[in-house]
Amino acid sequence: MKILxxxxxxxxxxFHGRDLLEEQESVLGGLADAVSDERVDVVVVSGDLFDRAVxxxxxxxxxxxxxxxxxxAGAQIVVTPGNHDSAARLGFLGAFAEAGGLHLRTRIAELAEPVLLADDHGPVAVxxxxFLEPETARHALGVPDAKGHGGVLTEAMRRVREDLAARPGARSVVLAHAFVTGGEPCESERTIAVGGVQDVSGSVFAGVDYAALGHLHGQQTLADHLRYSGSPVAYSFSEARHTKQVWLVELGPEGLAGVEGRALPVPRELSALTGALxxxxxxxEHDAVVDHFLSVTLTDRVRPLDALRRLQARFPHAVHVEWRPEGGRPGELRFAERVRGRTDEEVACCFLEDVRGDRPGDRELLLLREAFAAAAREED
Incomplete structure (x- = not known):
């Protein structure tokens, strides 16, 4: 059996305010081509189908x-919700969807009830x-003393192994959305830490042929049977060096027979530029990145006005600008000392100079004085 x-x-x-629906549909729609080309039997989505609960x-x-x-294209589909999804909404009409080959596994109470499939070598339990939010899941699972994600996933996997033991000869795949110890996060993932504890030991997933993990956006191998597929599209500049792929998993008669990566298309590359505006x-030489999503660090001694709009005249997909003047900002680490003993007006002028790189003009000074006078009257 082949599983994507x-x-x-x-x-x-x-992405930094830019709509990605067109890019997402292009990349994800290409999975159907992979299903046809590789004769895939099952496509699994290990959480965060959507970015929002609604x-x-x-x-x-x-x-x-x-x-x-x-x-x-011919594949069955198995989906579980992640921390971004609403399990209740995603599972709506799940029983009807299953009749059409879309299996939505969204209920904690049913996590040990597998999707049962079969190939020439026998049954496969998926x-x-x-996603198990610890405070809710520990009560739903009847383990009120369970600690963090590790505690509730340990109980979930105990139930999975118990059910699997009653199915002799069945090979097994588990979908889970978690931060497994050894995984490398990036900037685009929402933390799932509760009380400072988010990690789950990889040993929790012992006893199954393959664990299809979700949550981390970079494709990673923690063990032959324990892998993150990563997100199909980059959602932060920290993913610029990622190679976006999916895993093609093959189950043989004795279990896991092999895993290979399959590259996904890149709808728009990510790049970073540094320099004066x-x-x-x-x-x-910057022509090569005109069509890329760009993160730009400006080194001008004085902060340029309207920098993003000016950059977008040449780089239409510039989405992020940061100002780091060459040599650093004067007195950047001594601000507290610089403002000690100064008047409100002097502090405001000092702040504006630090932020903009130049002092306020006469008109701005007049507005500041009027604002301070109004504040003083209100205090009185």
């Missing part, structure tokens, strides 16, 4: 079209563990 392991689609997410209509429409394409706008 994916996760963290985050349909509906934006996705907008456009995101729902994109997701619906993608799932329909995958199903028409268990979907929805005028140089970035004029130098021809």
């Amino acid at each position: 392991h994916t996760s963290d689609w985050h349909v509906g997410r934006t 996705p907008n209509a456009e995101a729902v429409a994109v997701c619906s079209r993608v799932l329909k394409r995958i199903r028409h 268990y979907g563990i929805p 005028d140089d970035l706008l004029l130098r021809p």
Whole structure:
């Protein structure tokens, strides 16, 4: 049996305010081609199908079209909710969807009830563990003393292994959305720490043939049977060096037979530029990144006005600008000392100079004095 392991689609997410629905549909729709080309039997999505608990209509429409394409390509689909999804909303009409080959495993009470599939070598049990928020899950699972994510996932996997033991000869796949020890996070993931504890030991997933993990956005291998697929699209500049892939997992007669990566298309590359604004706008060597999403660090001694708009005249997909003047900001680490004993007006002028790189003009000084006078009257 061939399984395509994916996760963290985050349909509906934006990138620094830019809509990504077109890019998401292009990349995710391509999974249907992989299903056809590789003769995939099952596509699994290990959490965060959507980016929000209540996705907008456009995101729902994109997701619906993608799932329909995958199903028409011939694969069964198994989905579990992540920390961004609403399990209740995602599982709505789940029983009806299952009849059409879309299996939504969203209920904690049913996490040990697998999707049962079969190939020439016998049965395959696919268990979907929805994201377990510890405070809620420990009571739902009847383990009130369980600590953090590790505690509730330990109980969830105990139930999975108990059910699996009653199915002799069945091979097994588990979907889970968690931060497993040894994984490397990036900037685009929302923390799932509760009381400072978010890590789960990889040993929790012992006893199954393959654990399809979700939550971390970089593809990673923690063990042969324990892997993150990563997100199919980059959602932060910290992912610029990621190679976005999915895992093609093959189960043989005795269990896990092999895992291979399959690269996904990159709808728009990520790049970073550093330099003075005028140089970035004029130098021809930057032509290569004109169509990339850009994060720009400006080194001008004085903060340029309207920098992002000016950059977008040449780089239409520049989405992030940071000002770090060459040599650092004067007195950057001594601000407290610099303002000690000064008047409110002097402090305000000092602040503006630090932020903008120049002192306020006469008109601005007049406005500041009027504001301080009004504040003094209000205090009196």
